[in-house]
Each structure stands twice: as C-alpha cells, then as structure tokens.
Amino acid sequence: MLMEADGQQGTELGSVSVGIDGEDxxxxxxxxxxxxxxxxxxxxxxxxxxxxxxxxxxxxxxxxxxxxxxxxxxxxxxxxxxxxxxxxxxxxxxxxxxxxxxxxxxxxxxxxxxxxxxxxxxxxxxxxxxxxxxxxxxxxxxxxxxxxxxxxxxxxxxxxxxxxxxxxxxxxxxxxxxxxxxxxxxxxxxxxxxxxxxxxxxxxxxxxxxxxxxxxxxxxxxxxxxxxxxxxxxxxxxxxxxxxxxxxxxxxxxxxxxxxxxxxxxxxxxxxSRHGGYLIFTLTTTKACINTAKEQVSQKLTRNARLAYEVSRTLIFELPTAEVKISEVFFFAENVKSQIQVIDWAVTSATLEQVFMKVVAKAGITAEALH
Incomplete structure (x- = not known):
C-alpha cells in the first residue's frame, strides 16, 4: 500500500485486473x-x-x-x-x-x-x-x-x-x-x-x-x-x-x-498508426458513375478498400496502407478518368479526428452526438 505524503497510510486501492475480454x-x-x-x-x-x-x-x-x-x-x-x-x-x-x-x-x-x-x-x-x-x-x-x-x-x-x-x-x-x-x-x-x-x-x-x-x-x-x-x-x-x-x-x-x-x-x-493504418481517398463523381467508381477502387486499388462514407456523389474510402501506396492512388485517380467522370478527388493520411470517429462508431455513437 502507498503511504500518503502526510505520513498517514493511504486507503488501499485494491488489485488491478487485466486481460478483460475485448479490452484494447x-x-x-x-x-x-x-x-x-x-x-x-x-x-x-x-x-x-x-x-x-x-x-x-x-x-x-x-x-x-x-x-x-x-x-x-x-x-x-x-x-x-x-x-x-x-x-x-x-x-x-x-x-x-x-x-x-x-x-x-x-x-x-x-x-x-x-x-x-x-x-x-x-x-x-x-x-x-x-x-x-x-x-x-x-x-x-x-x-x-x-x-x-x-x-x-x-x-x-x-x-x-x-x-x-x-x-x-x-x-x-x-x-x-x-x-x-x-x-x-x-x-x-x-x-x-x-x-x-x-x-x-x-x-x-x-x-x-x-x-x-x-x-x-x-x-x-x-x-x-x-x-x-x-x-x-x-x-x-x-x-x-x-x-x-x-x-x-x-x-x-x-x-x-x-x-x-x-x-x-x-x-x-x-x-x-494503430487505429488508422489507412489512407483516406475521397472521390466525387456523377450519380451515374457511383457504382462503377466503387468497382474500380476495389479492382484497381485493393479489394480491402472500405467505403467509410457516401454523401450524395462523394465517396470516401479507407485504403489499408499495408496494401496501397499514396503514389498508387495518384496513378489510379488519373487513369480512372477513362472509366468514370471524376469531378474531384483527394487523398490524405488518417487524422486523429477520423480515428476518434472510427473508434466511437464501434460503440454505436452517431456523428450528431460528437458535437
């Protein structure tokens, strides 16, 4: 047991349990x-x-x-x-x-x-x-x-x-x-x-x-x-x-x-690094090209691409960094223009905010509750 700074014996805090199922x-x-x-x-x-x-x-x-x-x-x-x-x-x-x-x-x-x-x-x-x-x-x-x-x-x-x-x-x-x-x-x-x-x-x-x-x-x-x-x-x-x-x-x-x-x-x-080992690839296209865009990402970049969000005509994918280099995303974005109409695109590393949203989403917390 710890001794408090005033020389009195502190309250016993009990044993620490580890290895809880599902614990990070x-x-x-x-x-x-x-x-x-x-x-x-x-x-x-x-x-x-x-x-x-x-x-x-x-x-x-x-x-x-x-x-x-x-x-x-x-x-x-x-x-x-x-x-x-x-x-x-x-x-x-x-x-x-x-x-x-x-x-x-x-x-x-x-x-x-x-x-x-x-x-x-x-x-x-x-x-x-x-x-x-x-x-x-x-x-x-x-x-x-x-x-x-x-x-x-x-x-x-x-x-x-x-x-x-x-x-x-x-x-x-x-x-x-x-x-x-x-x-x-x-x-x-x-x-x-x-x-x-x-x-x-x-x-x-x-x-x-x-x-x-x-x-x-x-x-x-x-x-x-x-x-x-x-x-x-x-x-x-x-x-x-x-x-x-x-x-x-x-x-x-x-x-x-x-x-x-x-x-x-x-x-x-x-x-x-631990929870966000992925690139964020944002692709905006036309409504008619949405499904083709999804197929192209899966076929040309990685089948493990995860569609994190789909808002109107904008698709946001998570691409595992173990499988996809950022240079490959640049190459894909230019070449896919022969298959679909690309209005806009961007690629970034995962941010702390994105990792945070991913972690809390596992607990069923909605985006509205975050602000």
Missing part, C-alpha cells in the same frame, strides 16, 4: 502501469487513477446512469493528458471526481501521493481547475479574481503582485485597463481566458482544464495553447476537449472515453 491492449497496458506505480510509489506519476466508477441513482422515472466505468490511467509530471469523447461520455464526471466536486461510487485515485477519498483538503492546495462553466463574480475585476485565488495558493506581497501580472499577460488580459475592468463587462472569450489564468496561478503541480478553449476565436485559442505549453513544465495536466486539433497540438497522450469506458489510449501519433 494499450488500455490493458495502462491498467498494468497503474498497478505497478501504485505499488512502487513512483513520484513521476503525479495522478494515478485506479478503478474510478460513478453511478448516478435513478431519479424522476429515469434509470440509474453509469457515468464512469472503472477508469484506470496515469498522468506523469510534465505531461498533458487529453480526455476525448462524445457528449455525455463521462469526461467531465471523471474530472469532477478528481477535483472533489463529486464522490466516486467506487475506486479511488492518488494525486501527488494523496488519496482523493481522504485528503482532498490537502490536494486543493496543489491543484488548479478551469471548470467547464466559468465560476466568476461580475462585481470583481480580473486582477481581483487572481489576487483572491493567489492568496488561496499561499501567495502574498510582491510575489502575489508579480504572479497576478504574469497571469494577466499570459492570457492577454493585461493591456490597457483590461485587467482592472469588472468581469461583467467581459465577453465570453475573455471570461474563458480568465478562468484558465485562475487555474494556473500559484504554479500548481496539477491542473484540470475542462474544455478551456470553448468560445475563443482562432487567435485567442492559439494564444491559450501557448500558455498551456509554457505552463506544462513540472505539472500534470488533464485536458478535456472536443477539438482534435487542440488535442494534437497540446497533448502528449490522449484517452478516448465512450459510454463511461476508456476504449483507447496513447500519444496521438501512435493512435493514428
């Missing part, structure tokens, strides 16, 4: 990692989640809801870990258990060596949170918000003043009198940037950013990404997002959560 091998490997670092007390793994489960009881005639199912994962110091999933997948519920907003039904987690079931009062001192909904006071300025939260983190005097100015500058709320304006005068994007600044003031060792870029324009979003990149050193950061681009830019590793379960985990490149 990377998810199983993460489960084994949890078991190993739980036993050794590896200080590099700042967050260790072991079997977290949350069940909301039935109410108002609705059945009970299993929001998070036995979640196992770790986050290392200096790592940004992205939790991705459709709406209602359990991302925010998982974060809410880690930050103390809701109590787990079973399982537990260690944050900085402290058990969330018995030492949240100590964990609060080492963590920062940017919740999904801004928790701000309209009658305070941005600077006053940061001063308040800075004091909660133990800052005072010149150190507090310096931290407030740095935080305002990091999210571009320092120029002119912006930091001195009441928050009620702020736009939605400015409020979001302030929430991120609050989560990072005091240099916490753990930060939870729940959809931090919601409502931001492109320029503000990129500035936020730079802020997170600068802040990651020495911290363990958990980020939830609907933006696959954001996940690819910021996250060292990501985990896909579907229906409360972790179904895939790894760095973005490895996930694309």
């Amino acid at each position: 091998e990377d998810v199983a490997a993460e489960r084994r990692t949890v078991g190993r670092v739980s036993e050794t007390g590896d200080s590099e793994h700042v967050i260790i989640v072991r079997g977290l489960r949350k069940v909301f009881p039935s109410t108002g005639g609705y059945p009970k809801k299993v929001a998070v199912k036995d979640l196992y994962m770790t986050v290392r110091k200096g790592e940004v870990f992205g939790l991705l999933g459709p709406n209602g997948a359990g991302k925010t519920t998982a974060v809410n258990m880690l930050v103390g907003y809701t109590t787990p039904t079973s399982g537990s987690a260690l944050v900085g060596g402290l058990n969330i079931r018995k030492s949240m009062h100590l964990i609060y001192d080492m963590m920062g949170v940017c919740p999904q909904q801004n928790l701000l006071w309209d009658t305070l300025t941005a600077a006053e918000h940061l001063e308040f939260y800075g004091r909660l983190k133990g800052l005072s005097g010149d150190g507090l003043k310096t931290a407030v100015v740095a935080a305002l500058k990091s999210v571009r709320l320092f120029g002119g009198d912006t930091g001195k304006k009441l928050v009620k005068a702020y736009s939605g994007g400015m409020r979001r940037r302030l929430s991120v600044a609050i989560s990072l003031i005091g240099d916490p060792s753990v930060a939870y950013l729940d959809e931090p870029s919601t409502g931001l324009d492109i320029a503000a979003r990129r500035n936020l990404w730079n802020t997170v990149k600068r802040a990651r050193e020495g911290k363990a950061i958990i980020l939830t997002t609907h933006s696959m681009q954001e996940a690819e830019v910021l996250c060292d590793r990501v985990g896909f959560i579907v229906n409360g379960s972790l179904v895939a985990i790894g760095n973005p490149r490895s996930l694309i």
